[in-house]
Amino acid sequence: MTHPLVTTDWLFEHLDDKKVRILDATVFMEETGDGLKVTPGADAYKEAHLPNAFFADLLQDFSDPDALHPLTALPHDAFVEQARALGIDDGTTVVIYDRGPVVGASYTASDWASRLWWQFRLSGHDDVYVLGGGLPKWEKEGKPLTNEIPLTTAGTFTGTYRPELYAKESDVKQAVTDSSIVLMNCLSGADFRGETNNYPRKGHIPGSVNVFFGDLATDTGALPGQEALEQQLTESGALEPDKKVITYCGGGVAATWNALVLHALGRENVAVYDGSINEWSADKENPMTTET
Template identity: 50%
Template structure:
């Protein structure tokens, strides 16, 4: 039987102890994002080449950009149709009798000293959204695994196809309409997960700059130690989110970012801290800023 009720985040030690479990599925979600030197919308590309050069033994590559997003959407990383997701994720071996650890090999932004496993948390969020709960993100990701001189492989051996029967959990996803309503609702905490500069409207990444009215800024890149690569102690994380009222059990939290990636990292940490009423705005600033009828503050 597969291990059940695994933690939301697991350590490299935890994973290493379970590498021989036949029900374990390890997914490498590496994707790369870079801000163009001349400004404007970011460049994004697959991490498959990096995966091919070396990955955690047994891991298979999960293509967030190409196979696990809606190719017909005008925005990158939009949630795909459920049928598409299930087809691709079961091809990677994920099924009802498995447990999954997701990691990535990327710093959040190429060339920037930001540590966080937001690509991994995006895939973990998508799995939970489609009804698969037995998934964890590897704290510190591949960078920590490699730093500890643990084994690395270039072999790409597929798992047998999985059988997936989970039910979609719509409570995990927020729409543009949900966010519009949240702006006037004191019972909802809107969290902008981007950098303070993005929040203040000092960048030109999106069609328009600024932040959604009533939202507060909790930068996703501040949660991990740059040396150990691990998350900061729980007390420090709790203090960060308590300051903005996000751990109030009577409130709902909606996280957003640029394209629904970094926002899943904040959402995961909130869940880890006990806040279960968290949704992620999938369209985030990419969608919001493109609708000129919607307000932005600076």
């Protein structure tokens, strides 16, 4: 496997490396029973974060304010500006962490960190990684935290936009009836079957396979071994080299974790449906399927 995750020990050894930029991408998500509530992790960052880490606000700075749906990825030029503001150059090694996916959840896939990981790759920066286990694992191991806010000068990041990593609504409409495309729903089985009220419409896009992102991480936030991952993903068809994969979820977050896992397994023909169910369900002509 390739290794889109770095270990806490590796990062501890590189805390003062000037070529490494650490980003805290924490967002807090809470299941309210009538949808999902998300809030930036800026206050938590101010209280405690990894030494030399900068806060990357996914909800404000790294989402398109002019888009119809929340969490829409920034246009490339706007992303470049935000990356530069964090002191990032084309030669910077970027390591991203968060504090876990959902408040009170038991699974530990760092899908907020993987969301920003995907955005960096979308803008042509491959020297980007997620911290396995995120801040919870770091803190559990007794590694240092601080409330000091680091200073930086503007970076010179340029990047090159990679549209093949981005799926639009029209791409998903094609995938519904195209057997050469695997349409992967990354939400829980309950969400997939239509048993929850977490999203605007219940269920899943027709033709989807369900691979829950939370099953693709160990209880410490690491990736399971290659054999275990392949066993979980083979039935979906996503590992067949002649097929394209489009991952989606509710708002384009969990889908990026599955994209990261597929990247780790050597699959490059993988796009994330950025709008996901939030966009798809807004058009009442777009079908949704339930299994209740």
